[in-house]
Amino acid sequence: MNWKTATLVSTLYDHAVQNRALSRLGARVLWNYDITHLRAAIASQDPTALTLDIPCGGGLAVDDNPHHIAADISRHMLTRARRRTNTLIQADIYALPFGSSTFDLCLTYNGLHCLDDPAAALRELTRVLRPGGTLTGTTLVRGTNRDPLITLMRRLDIFGNPGTTADLRTWLTDAGLTAIDLTPTGAVTGFTARK
Template sequence: MNWKTAPLLPTLYDFAVQNRALSRLGARALWNYDVDHLHELIAAQDPSALTLDIPCGGGLAIRDNPRHVAADLSQTMLKRARRKSTTLVQADIYNLPFPTDTFDVCLTYNGLHCLEDPPSALHELTRVLRPGGTLQGTTVIKGAGRDPLIKLLQRQGAFGNPGTRTNLRTWLEKASLTNITLTTSGAVTAFTARKSGTHHSPASAKVD
């Protein structure tokens, strides 16, 4: 995928995303999406939660907090994210280098639609969540009036295999996640779900 091998695409994307006015205009024009909702989700993060943020991109959701672990496959994105944090890991979302039941929260903002196999990524994110932990993210979906644009971006290698809103719910359910909430704005759906079990989060927990 171009996100891993071509530095220009990630750089241009990150520049647009980090600029609040430009991202607002672009999200509305491209996806009929109110990007302020994404910023509200980011602002509501719990700083005490041990959090995995993947793909972190250039660091839109990063907080300067050692309990916020930012990860991405792209070296270009990680270099840009380094401006905001030093708790960075180069990682493949399909094969995360963390033990099972590690994180209180997993974030995956604007990443699933870039993947060839979103269901496998959701299974892996669920694996590293602690019982009772929360998975939260946003993704472009099919069937919301932007399918021709999705197909164009797929041909350019920028998108993988996004699904419909129904597909997204099915993927989350098959990952054994519960309490699923989907909120759609234009062609973007925000999702929140929980891993079954009781959540215990000792203050001393850390990621090496």
């Protein structure tokens, strides 16, 4: 799917994610995931850290904090995120318009599985992290009992090339990250790593 131009799917997705009851039900039924884990991770962010949030989608993890840069390839999603912040940038996760070692924290919640090359995206996020900086996020993974649904999403061109939890560890390690912590829950794996 071209998330840059797909407005109907992105609007429906954003509406479901922003609605607490609907997102809780959808995450549990579709992915066997308790979305309160994601909401807790978002709430625990350091508001003083210079943060890049990509893809930010409709702005679930965004707050109106000048230290929080929300970025997405989709102009439509940025328009939806604008209701939460004005610090928005249209950017491609494979070629970020920032210098190396810029951010204290990079967030990528529920986006890697939509990409054709998640490993390349993680390398680019690592590039813009300062030494000692943290990369954190969540992604859907293969290797769970939700593989048929992931295959369907790929056929519908909604998902890119999601890996397994083991693939995610390899991608993070190959990007030069350490102190990798993976938390699989249902078909979702949360991750944190340091540069």
